[in-house]
Amino acid sequence: MVRRAAIVAIGSELLCGDGLDTNSRWLSQRLEGLGLRVVLHLSCPDEVGAILDALRFAAERAQVLLTTGGLGPTRDDLTREAVARWAGVSLQLHEPSLERIRQLFARFGRDMPASNRVQAELPVGARVIDNEVGTASAFSLDHAGTRLYALPGVPREMRWLWENALAGELESADAAPPARRTFRTVGISESALGERLLSVEERPGVEVRYAAEERLGTIRVTLLHEDQDAVQDAWREARDLLGEHVCAVGGDTLAESLAGLLHARGLRVATAESCTGGRAAAALTALPGISRRFLAGFVTYSNRAKVRDLGVSEELLAARGAVCPEVAAAMARGARARAGADLGLGVTGVAGPGGGSSEKPVGLVHMAAAGPGDDDLRLLERRFPGDRDLVQARATAAALDLLRRAAGGGAATG
Amino acid sequence: MVRRAAIVAIGSELLCGDGLDTNSRWLSQRLEGLGLRVVLHLSCPDEVGAILDALRFAAERAQVLLTTGGLGPTRDDLTREAVARWAGVSLQLHEPSLERIRQLFARFGRDMPASNRVQAELPVGARVIDNEVGTASAFSLDHAGTRLYALPGVPREMRWLWENALAGELESADAAPPARRTFRTVGISESALGERLLSVEERPGVEVRYAAEERLGTIRVTLLHEDQDAVQDAWREARDLLGEHVCAVGGDTLAESLAGLLHARGLRVATAESCTGGRAAAALTALPGISRRFLAGFVTYSNRAKVRDLGVSEELLAARGAVCPEVAAAMARGARARAGADLGLGVTGVAGPGGGSSEKPVGLVHMAAAGPGDDDLRLLERRFPGDRDLVQARATAAALDLLRRAAGGGAATG
Numbered sequence: 001m002v003r004r005a006a007i008v009a010i011g012s013e014l015l016c017g018d019g020l021d022t023n024s025r026w027l028s029q030r031l032e033g034l035g036l037r038v039v040l041h042l043s044c045p046d047e048v049g050a051i052l053d054a055l056r057f058a059a060e061r062a063q064v065l066l067t068t069g070g071l072g073p074t075r076d077d078l079t080r081e082a083v084a085r086w087a088g089v090s091l092q093l094h095e096p097s098l099e100r101i102r103q104l105f106a107r108f109g110r111d112m113p114a115s116n117r118v119q120a121e122l123p124v125g126a127r128v129i130d131n132e133v134g135t136a137s138a139f140s141l142d143h144a145g146t147r148l149y150a151l152p153g154v155p156r157e158m159r160w161l162w163e164n165a166l167a168g169e170l171e172s173a174d175a176a177p178p179a180r181r182t183f184r185t186v187g188i189s190e191s192a193l194g195e196r197l198l199s200v201e202e203r204p205g206v207e208v209r210y211a212a213e214e215r216l217g218t219i220r221v222t223l224l225h226e227d228q229d230a231v232q233d234a235w236r237e238a239r240d241l242l243g244e245h246v247c248a249v250g251g252d253t254l255a256e257s258l259a260g261l262l263h264a265r266g267l268r269v270a271t272a273e274s275c276t277g278g279r280a281a282a283a284l285t286a287l288p289g290i291s292r293r294f295l296a297g298f299v300t301y302s303n304r305a306k307v308r309d310l311g312v313s314e315e316l317l318a319a320r321g322a323v324c325p326e327v328a329a330a331m332a333r334g335a336r337a338r339a340g341a342d343l344g345l346g347v348t349g350v351a352g353p354g355g356g357s358s359e360k361p362v363g364l365v366h367m368a369a370a371g372p373g374d375d376d377l378r379l380l381e382r383r384f385p386g387d388r389d390l391v392q393a394r395a396t397a398a399a400l401d402l403l404r405r406a407a408g409g410g411a412a413t414g
Numbered sequence: 415m416v417r418r419a420a421i422v423a424i425g426s427e428l429l430c431g432d433g434l435d436t437n438s439r440w441l442s443q444r445l446e447g448l449g450l451r452v453v454l455h456l457s458c459p460d461e462v463g464a465i466l467d468a469l470r471f472a473a474e475r476a477q478v479l480l481t482t483g484g485l486g487p488t489r490d491d492l493t494r495e496a497v498a499r500w501a502g503v504s505l506q507l508h509e510p511s512l513e514r515i516r517q518l519f520a521r522f523g524r525d526m527p528a529s530n531r532v533q534a535e536l537p538v539g540a541r542v543i544d545n546e547v548g549t550a551s552a553f554s555l556d557h558a559g560t561r562l563y564a565l566p567g568v569p570r571e572m573r574w575l576w577e578n579a580l581a582g583e584l585e586s587a588d589a590a591p592p593a594r595r596t597f598r599t600v601g602i603s604e605s606a607l608g609e610r611l612l613s614v615e616e617r618p619g620v621e622v623r624y625a626a627e628e629r630l631g632t633i634r635v636t637l638l639h640e641d642q643d644a645v646q647d648a649w650r651e652a653r654d655l656l657g658e659h660v661c662a663v664g665g666d667t668l669a670e671s672l673a674g675l676l677h678a679r680g681l682r683v684a685t686a687e688s689c690t691g692g693r694a695a696a697a698l699t700a701l702p703g704i705s706r707r708f709l710a711g712f713v714t715y716s717n718r719a720k721v722r723d724l725g726v727s728e729e730l731l732a733a734r735g736a737v738c739p740e741v742a743a744a745m746a747r748g749a750r751a752r753a754g755a756d757l758g759l760g761v762t763g764v765a766g767p768g769g770g771s772s773e774k775p776v777g778l779v780h781m782a783a784a785g786p787g788d789d790d791l792r793l794l795e796r797r798f799p800g801d802r803d804l805v806q807a808r809a810t811a812a813a814l815d816l817l818r819r820a821a822g823g824g825a826a827t828g
Contacts, residue, residue: 015452017443018625018634022434024457029431038429039464041457043438050453057471074608075615113609135605154604155628156800190568191549194488195527201489209426211433214569220432271713277699278692281713285691288767288802290715296723297713299685299695305710305753309723339719353702386570388702 005036006062008054010069010079011153012045023068023151023158030162034170036064046070051082059086059146064170069153071136073116079150084123087143091121097128097137104135126150133160178207179228181235184218184248184257186401187382193219196241206234214390217397218247218254247401247409254400255283261407262293262343267372269403270339271297272310272331274322275349275365279396296339300331310334323348323360325379328368332377336370343371343406347399351391365395369406378406419450420476422468424483424493425567426459437482437565437572444576448584450478460484465496473500473560478584483567485550487530493564498537501557505535511542511551518549540564547574592621593642595649598632598662598671600815601796607633610655620648628804631811632661632668661815661823668814669697675821676707676757681786683817684753685711686724686745688736689763689779693810710753714745724748737762737774739793742782746791750784757785757820761813765805779809783820792820 007027013019024041031038039061044054051070058065070079084091098120105112119137122128126139129149136152138161149166151158185193190212194201200223201208207224223238225231239246248257262269271280271294281297284290298309303322306312312330320326328346336344349365356362367380380402384394421441427433438455445452453475458468465484472479484493498505512534519526533551536542540553543563550566552575563580565572599607604626608615614637615622621638637652639645653660662671676683685694685708695711698704712723717736720726726744734740742760750758763779770776781794794816798808 009455013623013625013636014439015442015455016446016623016636017439017441017452018623018636020434020436020439021455025428025431025434027431028429032430038431039459040468041423041429041435041455043455045453053475054454061467072605072608154626156804191486194486209430209432211427212568214436222427222430222432276696277708278695278711278713279699281692282690282696285693285713285715286803286806291769294691295716296719297692297711297715298723299692299699299708299711299713301699301705301711302709302753308752309710309712338722339716355705389700390570392700 003036003064004039004062005031005064005066006040006042006058007038008051008058008065008067009041009043009153010046010051010054010067011043012076014043015045023153023155026155026159027066027068027162030167031064031170034167036170046076046078048078048082048085051078052085055082055086055148059144059148063146065146065148067148067150068158071119071138071150071152073113073119073135077118080118080122083126083141083148083150086148087123087125087141089124092124094120094122094126094128094137097122101135101137129161129165131157131161132164133157138165178224178226179231181223181231182220182249182251183235183238183246184213184220184252184254185242185245186218186247186254186397188219188242188245190219193221193242197221197238200234200238200241203230203234203237205230215393216253217394244405247404254397254404255287257409258400258404258407259284259287259290259293261404261409263289265408267342267407268293268295269343269345270295270335270341271345272335273297273299273345273347274301274306274331275351276347276392276396276399277301277351279392280345280347280399283396283400295341296335298335298338306331310338321360323350323364323366325366325368325381328366329370329377329379332368332370341371343369343403345369345399345403347395349391349395351388351395353388363391365391365398367395367399367402369402371406376406378402417450417478418453418476419445419478419480420454420456420472421452422465422472422479422481423455423457423567424460424465424468424481425457426490428457429459437567437569440569440573441480441482441576444581445478445584448581450584460490460492462492462496462499465492466499469496469500469562473558473562477560479560479562481562481564482572485533485552485564485566487527487533487549491532494532494536497540497555497562497564500562501537501539501555503538506538508534508536508540508542508551511536515549515551543575543579545571545575546578547571552579592638592640593645595637595645596634596663596665597649597652597660598627598634598666598668599656599659600632600661600668600811602633602656602659604633607635607656611635611652614648614652614655617644617648617651619644629807630667631808658819661818668811668818669701671823672814672818672821673698673701673704673707675818675823677703679822681756681821682707682709683757683759684709684749684755685759686749687711687713687759687761688715688720688745689765690761690806690810690813691715691765693806694759694761694813697810697814709755710749712749712752720745724752735774737764737778737780739780739782739795742780743784743791743793746782746784755785757783757817759783759813759817761809763805763809765802765809767802777805779805779812781809781813781816783816785820790820792816
């Protein structure tokens, strides 16, 4: 039987919109990877009554209940008290935890502030989970058929506890997660994607999940089925239906897919960006080990920089303006030549909200990839909807995909 | 009386970790801005029973209930059916909505696919909310003391509906949101911040909220109190206690705060980045209107690029390596001179996970800001904990803050 899991995120900052709960997604990915089924996420404010209410709702619907947040030393850290009430027990001082916290402070040459003492007051019956990276005492507690794990809300600590304790504890041989294939698409809207994959969705027992990744400019698609072969068949059909729109497979991001190609083929790259302002370079340099493949990036926001740093002709800029295929091509070739790279990328466009015209509206972006051969040139013109952030994100994705195709990555195989 | 609001996000992709729910935060910010109090966020899968369960839980605790997602044309779009069951009514075809969807398709020269018909089947008693940007029919429905608004999950459509319909409808003169001051800090940990602000937290009636913004490298702090003067007093005390750690006020991000200074003082800037790989340039160019202030960015990932594009001396690189204060200074000065800017930024460090040594460990970053005077130079050395992404994020924040100080922005005032 598939175990059901629920996640409760505790913190008033989440409900007023100051904070974004990324912990629940991170934990969900791990829980699903172990074969558990996550049935709900719930966020509640730092109030004992609200936390208790949330714990009850979640515990009735899951065998495994993870909470994040509310384990710190300040007044608004109330998870310990709410869990104790949920289980109908009292709080008591856990001496080894107090000692551990004292030692953490001692390591930095400081005395433990009195306020931190409450972090060692845990519900009776709780089992402490060792936390080597922070003062919060994580713990688990069984009550009414549910095992609750209380984790700190600081992502780094939460992840450390998952990796070092929960992952091993929750792994269970009898849980068989469904077979899955994941891939990412670019340059196709979610609704067009859904229509294109209608026959895949209609395959018996196949589940298709879509997740638009606005900041990455891609859509993540997951195919699930209990049977490995059925997933493989569904994937082959999806791949044939989507062709070059598939830009990455197996959980890779578009940037990772591109980097993999660059590594495999020994290609070195340089970027020249105007309207994306360094986003393409930042996406590549987010990847470990990219320094062997990424030589240089030029953020040539002004026309003067385009001329000086990339050798774009002043006459061309005067005649055609900065946003045209010829300037994109000159930027790509300039970056390639300047850095001595195999591939050069050029991106120029109108990110908005200002700067648009009827001829060159907001969202218009010209992209070019030069190389690997001296005469190789790929051009792409797109008009992206959305605000500045979205135009930049989508242009970055389209530009990285153009580089990927220039590097020889066409439609996905496998 | 403060109206209570709840948000239910509907979509299996949220629970398996494929998608991140950013809609709920966005809506929470707006609801709180109108003086409503958001009491819970709940995410549930695309199953009628689970949605119904979530609606009941949320509706019992709020007068205003917003749902996002599940209004599309595909089989897993079940919000309409679940809402109908919640209200105890049936679904019926809403002709004007069907006509609107047909016309949307006609505008792109296409016939409406049969599958889209379900998008016009709404619960009896529902009031349609005009959606001019997509096929989903948004609607509201009153039941048992709660007003439910069903919104699409696509952020662009959801936001359009908020701006064009919900915001006006939910605004109410009798709701008085608490007075608040928001500011951002950099270069201080959340726990150190909490200790520093203990006396502010102890002021009667003052609520202090902290939200660590890992991707921005900053912490957002909000002070709340029913009384405007009490918030102002709390803010003055916090500002005095934190000094230069306060890098932005009034909801501005660090990058916005920096850009505001550049605009106000007429300063133009150029960046030279190694370990942050374009993130500082991308953070600045995310801002509309920055093209007058940001001249050029150099992502000099290789030593060759540092020499060629910034004029860093080969001897210096050979003698000291790329990660040292002298190279950061030469990068900052090189970018400034090259671009003819008033201010130049240089960032060089070890982002990890590889490339570290005992002398230059992972996380070590040297930063420099040159200008506005030819001899003006500020140096900053930091060692950041965390993985590559976090090191890059924190280094970017520290570097932008260094630029901010070089531009004359010291401790906050006002």
